[in-house]
Amino acid sequence: MATYRFRQDRIENELRAHFGSSADLSLIPIRLADRDGLLCFLSTMTNSTFLMNNVVQPLLQASYREILFDSAEALDSLRLRLFGGLNTRLLEDPGHLPEWMTQGYAGLLLDGQDRMLLIHVQELEKRSIAEPTAQNVIRGPKEAFTESADTNMSMIRRRILNENLRFEKHVIGSKSNTSVYLAYLEGEADERLLNPIREKLRSARLTGLFDSGGLENELQSNRFYLFPTTYNSERPDSICSCLLDKRVALIVNGSPFVLIIPAQFTDFFKSPEDQYQWFVFGTFIRLLRYVAFLFSLTLPAFYVAVTCYHQELVPTLLLTSIMAQRQGIPFPAVVEMFLMEITFELLREAGTRMPRLVGQSISIAGALVLGEAAVQAGIVSNITVIIVALTAISGYVSPVYTFGANIRLFRFALIVLSSVIGLYGVILGCAYLLIHLTRIETFGVPYLSPLSRFSGKRSA
Amino acid sequence: MRKLARLVGAVLLLGACLQMSGCWDMVEVSRASLMTGLALEPGHNGRILVTLEVLNSAETMSFEGGKGGSPSQLYSNEADTIVEAMIRMNEHLDRMLIPSHIRVIIVDERIAREGLDRFMDFVQRSRYVREDVTLLVSRGTKASDMLRVAYPDGMYAGFGIQSQVFNYHNNWGGVPDSFMYEVAQSAFSPGKELLLGAVTLDKKSDKEESVENSKKLDPQTLVRIAGSAAFRENRLIGFLSKEDTRMVLLVTNQLKRTTVSFPLDGQGKYAAIRLIRCHTSKKVQMIEGRPLISINVEAAGLVASMDDNLAIDKIHGYEQLDRLASEHLKESLTATIGKVQKQYKVDVFGFGEHLYRHRYHEFMPVSKEWNEQFAKAKVVVQVSVRIERSELKSRNQTQNKVVN
Structure with a gap:
């Protein structure tokens, strides 16, 4: 009898060697109709109620007269009669047992059997379905994916x-x-x-x-x-x-x-909500998102370029107002813009990462101290604060957060360009971006594909 | 390795770019000032005296730290050319000048009589001066004095004068809109002479000008629009009154809206008609060596006021008003054209241009002496005013007594 593979003590030792001293390894010796057996599973991959109801109870209540424990088909009949509703399989090679156990199977071993019964008992605690947190809609389904x-x-x-x-x-x-x-x-x-x-x-x-x-x-x-x-x-x-x-x-x-x-590029401007509304309003909102994208990309750069190089482009009354506000500001427009942009990025990052309980203090520090006080102290001008705020708001209009986040980096490059060569730099930067966009391809699909198709062959 | 080389190259290029930051033509607005007005006068020894109105932007914003100081300051300089005088303005001025937002250019009458060409070249050549700058001629006063007038609420003279001209032009039509590009336009269109707006000063006392002036209930000094200045080959030859200017604008279809008052019965009772749409069609032709000009004015208006109680709830009442208004307008128009023909002998109406465009072969032989031809032209005027409605009420309120 020494040749057969599924001996209780041997399996036990093997499992202990595999999982080490891991606390969730459960090895439960059982007796079924005068035979020794072993039930082994990882307690973290299942829960005890489930195991009791679906595995232990049937084993206890079964009448064993019908099952021929001596025959080679004992596990088969056990599986058919007791665990009919569960996902079960027979294991021939004991070496794979730990692998199956990590996937949520319980192993049932009976002395004298050449195989082992694996029962799927995975029953995990999981977060219930909740409302979306990053992609909200007002009208539309309110459930979001979970981690499972x-x-x-x-x-x-x-x-x-x-x-x-x-x-x-x-x-x-x-x-x-x-x-x-x-x-x-x-x-x-x-x-x-x-x-x-x-x-x-x-x-x-x-x-x-x-x-x-x-x-x-x-x-x-x-x-x-x-x-x-x-x-x-x-x-x-x-x-x-x-x-x-x-x-x-x-x-x-x-x-x-x-x-x-x-x-594709256009996907990042679509919200499922657009489909659930009157098409005119949906189209309007979608166009607004494109405008917001342009704002969040170019507005600060445009402001810097226009106030430093192209004063003639600004309506006179607006320019007088800008000049009046910038009187006595110690920094050049570009430094001021960077100062405020970086400040905002800091605030945003702090706002995302901080514990919810201290949220209040960040908004007070951000809104009052950095906004109002910086203007009062004459470090930055009101118009810069307005530009930065408008840019920031526009950046969050895209329904997909990661999209807005990438744009932010390019915005800084545009500000540098505009401060060096004015509007010419902004145009150069935007031209580069457009060329870049047309060159992107994902799995054979051009990124700008609904808008432009440069390759006649591919579109056919 | 190639990738690395490219990366290093890109970084170096960007670095070089950063080194050049602002070397192009950067102007930091907090250390610059807007130039909003330009006055040109004759200086000593044939030089030009240039006066600039430089904005003190903080003071124009009464809600943003304006402390009631003067919204603008004037700086003058004399040189042989305007450009030199302007560029050398930092002899007196501490800031960099931004010339692109200039609102008005006021040319002194004395310079205008010598000809506009001397300075027009500069403003047309410069890419910083907009073509829609208001160009005015100062009549009887020094041009720079116009910029010395204070307007209330942080308004500076340049902007104030421009908006004054704009509103007067739109509401009554006593001044042409007088944009700078009209100088070029009249130079390039044969058979039309230049007409620019004219301004003068109403001065009640000889005291020094100050911001306090604008705070008085009865401002001591005001800019007054004085009709228009007529030019011949870019030289000023005389001024047209506001009423005459309005008629010229009516003929050239530049009149937007106006109000005509005319006597109803010769006993001191008047009616006022607000003309809301005017259109003039012209026909110019040469008949036996003499131009024949037919003008047909069609205007639509509404009754604005009426001293007498014409029965305008009936058709015949309207017809009577139509007739009176048309006759009045026709008289004024004929008088104005006659005056320009006799007194100035320049075609500010652009009849010659009309002939040039419609009957080129008739115009070309007389193109050189068109102004003389215009002076002896026969003019036929037709006016038809159609009154569409009365304003709110059809009857005069005082006549609407309760009848028992």
Whole structure:
């Protein structure tokens, strides 16, 4: 009998060697109809109520006369009679046991059996579905994705009742083994799009992946692109409409943000809410977002250029007002602008990171001390504060936060350019940006694609 | 390696750019001043005396730390050319000048009589002077004195005069809009002479000008619009009164709105008609070596006031008013044209231009001496005023007594 692989003491020792002194390793000796057995699982991957109800109770209440424990099919019949509703499988090789246990399986071992029964008992605590926090709408579905990929997939499946919806599982992260699900509609999504993505996922060299943001960098075709080439959303409705639009979603376990590939420039100006409103208003709001984008990109640079180099462009009364305000300001316009922009960035960063309890103090310090007092003290002029505030507000109009964040960096470059060569610099910077935009391509789709198609072949 | 080289190159290039920051033509607005008015007068020994109105911007904003000081200050300099006088202004002035926001250029009558060409070249050549600057001629007073008038509420003379001209032109039409580009326009259009706005000073006392003036209930000094200045080949030859100017504008279709008062019955009773749309069609032709000018004025208006109680709730009442207004307008128009023909002998109406555009072959033989031709031209005037409605009431209120 010494040859058979599933001996209780041997398995126990092996597991202890594998998991070390990890506190969540549960090894429970049991007796089934006068036979020794072992139930092993990780207590962190399940909860005790679930285990009691679904595994232990059936084992206790079963009548063992019907099960022939001596036969080789004992585990099979056990599985059929007692755990019919659960996801179970038979394990032949004991070496894979720890791997299965980390995925939420419990192992049931019976002396004298050549196999082992694996029962899926994963039942985890998870955050319940809540309202979106980063992408709010007034009118529209109020639920957002959670950190659990299963929940997220279910939220998508609930919206698209279509048998062609696929969730393809990939595992990424050499150490974290995070599950990533590639979601698409079979027949809708193009294979020419899917294959390169699968390839990218396979070749991704990450040790750990804890948010879709990490994958986003991996999927960016060029690290120096100024614009994000993947769209992300925490809203199931927005993801679903993208799936119907022949695109592909990536759901990362542990991240409430689902990625959409490919993303185009215009996606970052769309909010799902636009579709739920009267089209005229939706169009108006969308146009407003483009205006806000231009504002947040060029307004400070434009101000610096115009006040330093092109006074003739400003209406006389406005210029007199600007001059009156700038009287006695010790810094040149560009230094003043940088001062306020950096101050705002600091405030924003502090506002995002600080504990919620001290929130009040930041707003007081920011609004009153830095805004009012700086003007009163004659360090910065009112008009600069207005420009910075308008720019800041415009930066948050984009429904996708990361998009606005990237623009911010380029804004600083534009301010430097405008302070060096005036409006000429602003135009140069914008021209560069436009050229850059036309050059970006994600998985074969030009970034500006609905707006411009330079390649006749590809658009056909 | 190539990538690194490119990166280093880019950084060096950007660094060089930063070194040149502002070397181009940067002007820090907090250390500069706007130039808002320019007055030109004859100086000593044939030089030009240039007076600049320089803005003290903080004082123009009464809500932003204006302390009731003067909103602008005047600086004068004399030189052989305007440019030199302006550039050398820092002999007196502490700030950099921004010339692009100049509002008015006032030319002294004495310089205008010698010809505008001497300074027009500079303002037209400079890319900093806008073409829609108001260009005026000062009549009977020194041009720089116009800029010495204080306007209330931080308004400076340059802007004040411009808005005065603008509003007068739009509401009554006694002054041409007088933009600088008209000088070039009249130079390039044969058969039309230049007409610019004229301003003068109403001075009630000889005291020094100050900001206090604008705070008085009864300002001691005011800029008054004095009609227009007529030019021949860019030399001032005389002034037209405000009433005559209005008629000229009516003929050239530049009249926006105006009000005409005319006697109703010769017994001191008047009616006022507000003309809201005027259009003049012209026909000019050469008949037996003499120009024949037909003018047809059509105007629509409404009754603004009426001393007598014409029955304008009936059609015949309106017809009577139409006739009286048309006759009055026709008389004034004929008188004005006659006066310009006799007194100045210059075609400020642009009849020659009309002939040039419509009957080129008739105009070309007389193009050199068109002004003389104009002086002896036969003019036929037709006016038809159509009164569309009365303002709020149709009857005079005093006549509307309760009848038992």
